[in-house]
Amino acid sequence: MASTSDIRKGAVIKNQNDLYVVVDFQHVNPGKGAAFVRTRMKSLANGKVIENTYKSGESLDIVSVQFQTMQYLYKTDGRYAFMNNQTYEQIEMDADLIGDDAKYLKEGLELVVGLYGERPVSVQLPKKIQYKVVEAPPAVKGDSASGNVTKEIVLENGLHIQAPIFIKEGEEILVNTETGDYSTRA
Secondary structure, three states: EEEEHHOOOOOEEEEEEEEEEEEEEEEEEEOOOOOOEEEEEEEEOOOOOOEEEEEEEEEEEOOOOOEEEEEEEEOOOOOOEEEEOOOOOEEEEEEEHHHHHHOOOOOOOOEEEEEEEOEEEEOOOOOEEEEEEOOOOOOOOHHHHHOOOOHHHHHHOOEEEEEEEEOOOOOOOEEOOOOEEEEEEE
């Protein structure tokens, strides 16, 4: 048996004789009272999303998930396709299981996919991903004097982020996938 400290995004929990994958979680430590973990989980059987709260230290039945490094291929009809680089086997995953992480996907990106049996249940993105800047307005003299030291740029996968004014079109940059912020030049 596992405890609430083992709850992670992509973990599979057996709850009321059904398997649920953790889509989102939040550890809450209120000023008054005991700590708890608030979760959003999706049923693997019917796709129903539930919210559940667990008291800190409560024991849970977390099912083991196998993790494999895979390559992102493409998106079609709300499903994302991934390929195992060793066996060249392809799998598809629903967009709602990937959630907000989908905005960071680009063709050829290697990431870790969590599998329960043969079924994909989660993705783990690298902490930083390299992108090419396809659109960056030029810096204008006086921008830094006004305190405006960032500008909005567009990356190769269509992602819009704030970056320093010295970033130019065609450059390669790293983006932090945990915060969604510009990290550094590649």
